[in-house]
Structures are given as C-alpha cells and as structure tokens.
Amino acid sequence: MFALYLRKKFKIPFIITEHSTTYLKSNSNNHSFLEKFIIKKVVNKASKICPVSYDLQKAMISSGYNGVYKVVPNVVNTSFFKYIEKGISKPIKILHISSLKEAHKNGKGMLRVIKKLSQKRKDFTFTIVSDGDTLSIKEYAKEINLKSNFFHIEGGKSIEEIAITMQNYDLFLLFSNFENLPCVISESLVSGMPVISSNVGGIDEMITNENGVLVTPRNEEQLLSSLINVLDNTSNFNRIEIAKKAKKTYSYETVSSQFLKIYKEIINNNKIPIEFPYSP
Secondary structure, three states: OHHHHHHHHHOOOOEEEEOOHHHOOOOOOOOOHHHHHHHHHHHHHOOEEEEOOHHHHHHHHHOOOOOOEOOOOOOEOOOOOOOOOOOOOOOEEEEEEOOOOHHHHOHHHHHHHHHHHHOOOOOEEEEEEOOOOHHHHHHHHHHOOOOOOOEEEEOOOOHHHHHHHHHOOOEEEEOOOOOOOOHHHHHHHHOOOOEEEEOOOOHHHOOOOOOEEEEOOOOHHHHHHHHHHHHHOHHHOOHHHHHHHHHHHHEHHHHHHHHHHHHHHHHHHOOOOOOOOOOO
C-alpha cells in the first residue's frame, strides 16, 4: 500500500515480487475478503508482477489478480552454495531441510517411506535439518520404530552451515503437499545434488530427468520406488552439469540482470528521471 501511495503522489512506478503460497488452491491458508480487495488494488497498479514461477502466475491470475506478469525465479548465493567434488557416500546420504510444518512439508509421510526403505535396504542414511518442531518428528520416528542408524535430525543452521551441509550429501528429498519455487531445491541443485520431490507448485519448472525425479504428492509408494531407483543409479547423475546449469539459472548475476532489465524498461516507458523526490 505504501508503494501505491508513492505511485499516486510522486508518479513512481513499482513492481511486485511474489513468493507466497497463499495464492495456491492446495493451500488452505487463503486470503480474507479485505486482503483480496487490497491485493487487487495494488496488483492492478503495479507496472510488473514478478512471481517466482509460472505456476504461481497462473494461480494469481485464476484468483482474479490481473496485471502484467514476468516470472523471475528465486536467487541463490553461489558464493556459499557451490559444487565441491566428492565421491558418492557409503552409505548414501539423503538430506531434507525445512520448517517441518506438517500440513505443508509432510514430514511424517517422508518418515513412513524412509521406514519402508530401511526394511528393504541398509545402504543409506536420512537426515532432517530444521529450525521447526523437531520434537514431534523425533517422537513420530520412535512411534513407527525408525531405527536411529537410518535417521537423525539436526536443529537450525546458518546459510553458510546449510551450504556446507549440502556439499556433503548425495541426494535431497522434498515431499511437500504444496510449494511455489523452493529455495532449498535451487540451493541443492547449485550444490550439484540431485533432488527427489513431489510434483507441486513450480517444482516441475526446476526438476528434469537430468537433475532429479518428480513424484505425485502424498503418493508414498511412488516415492519409495523412486528412492530405490535413484539409490541404485545415483552415479548416473552428472553433478557437475547439475550445478553448472543451476548456477546459470539462479545466480545473483542471472536474476539481478532480469530485474535490471525490468527496471530499465519501466523507467524508459514512464520517462522517469533517475532521482528520488526527497531531498537528503
């Protein structure tokens, strides 16, 4: 609303960068009538709306938020997240990082699959890193009798620590019920780590046969078979190429150049002098 005020008073155009999952039909946390009214008012006056995925763009338009859209993905700090040459771990190390909000991230569903996987093979470990409710997920692991030699959980980490952690794992797992364009996936890919994920939101815009596997959300049997297949063929992924392509898509240089192009276009179209209306 403040951006809308500046536009009206000083003729300064604005753009919106949108990340929220609240626009998605699969998310029950939708907007109130007042929120919808305000969002429509602001979106209608924006020079450009920049959702992080085409899926989010479609969700916003279907909700009646019409405007001029340009998809710009989330960015990754490639000075921290980068590929470091290493061999495949023995046992193979699977990683999950999230808030562990159950309705969103489906942590219990993942653990049920990991439990079934542990009954079929012993050549893997599964680690969860979270600053969320780790106690309930630990209790659920005990409830289903998931052995500690297959699973352990760690608390929150800094960005730098997460980057180092990713460099030391072989496979990233996400089994969310809904998402937009998760930063944790782009960070994994930039680190050269293939990803198994539920096919929700804009994730199919990130994952290909070359860098991972998509499964149907909540389909635990499909996730189990996909994990088995990937564990059997982990060495088939070209981790150098995964990191190289992801860096080209999500680096500061790539994303900032897209925003700079948008800003220049808007400034030129509105014939705006490059100065701010307030005096120091």
